Amino acid sequence: MQPFRLPQDLHIHTTYSQYDGSVVPEQSAELIARVRHAEIIGISDHFEHFADSLYDNYVHDLRALGLWVGTEVDGAGSVDFASSLHFDYYIYHCYDRDADYRAVEKLLATGSPVIIAHPNALDTNLNRVPGQCLVELNNRYVWRCDWMRFYGPHRQRFRFVINSDAHQPLWLGQSVARRAAAELGVQEVSITDL
Ligand SMILES: [Zn+2]
Numbered sequence: 001m002q003p004f005r006l007p008q009d010l011h012i013h014t015t016y017s018q019y020d021g022s023v024v025p026e027q028s029a030e031l032i033a034r035v036r037h038a039e040i041i042g043i044s045d046h047f048e049h050f051a052d053s054l055y056d057n058y059v060h061d062l063r064a065l066g067l068w069v070g071t072e073v074d075g076a077g078s079v080d081f082a083s084s085l086h087f088d089y090y091i092y093h094c095y096d097r098d099a100d101y102r103a104v105e106k107l108l109a110t111g112s113p114v115i116i117a118h119p120n121a122l123d124t125n126l127n128r129v130p131g132q133c134l135v136e137l138n139n140r141y142v143w144r145c146d147w148m149r150f151y152g153p154h155r156q157r158f159r160f161v162i163n164s165d166a167h168q169p170l171w172l173g174q175s176v177a178r179r180a181a182a183e184l185g186v187q188e189v190s191i192t193d194l
């Protein structure tokens with residue numbers, strides 16, 4: 001019998017997030033591909049941790065495993081470089097700063113989907129985020145707010161994705177984020193439909 005699979009998970013870290021102390025050595029792309037906890041799996045390592053010297057290896061390794069190639073970009077300072085390299089999608093830390101809201105436009109101009117990372121954890125003002133962006137319900141962080149109050153007013157303007165933000169194999173789940181999505185009454189969008 002095949003284990004239960006989630007529809008999609010686009011926010012997963014691997015050992016390419018080499019300076020993130022939460023990532024364990026066992027969290028390899030190979031292990032994630034083997035566990036296959038979701039039908040659609042995308043890796044989104046911290047852009048600042050690998051792009052300088054390991055971009056080609058990263059893309060090669062993930063493609064060989066049949067995984068989508070994303071990255072998580074930490075604010076406006078990384079956006080010029082990140083938008084100069086190809087990714088299937090971007091996950092973006094949009095802090096509540098003018099420069100960060102402006103930089104969203106540069107990421108959107110690449111034509112790849114832009115997912116606003118765990119906005120409730122970064123005090124992102126969703127009123128200042130363009131409606132073409134996707135908004136993330138993030139299993140690691142969504143419970144740290146009153147999700148009806150934070151996300152509820154924005155249900156009509158955005159499309160949503162549900163992600164784990166896994167840094168370790170045992171984080172490969174989305175139970176809290178899926179409960180939030182159900183209460184909010186939002187449907188997740190599939191990257192294959194964009
Ligand atoms: Zn993040």
Ligand SMILES: [Zn+2]
Nearest residue numbers: 011013072165
């Ligand atoms: Zn992350």
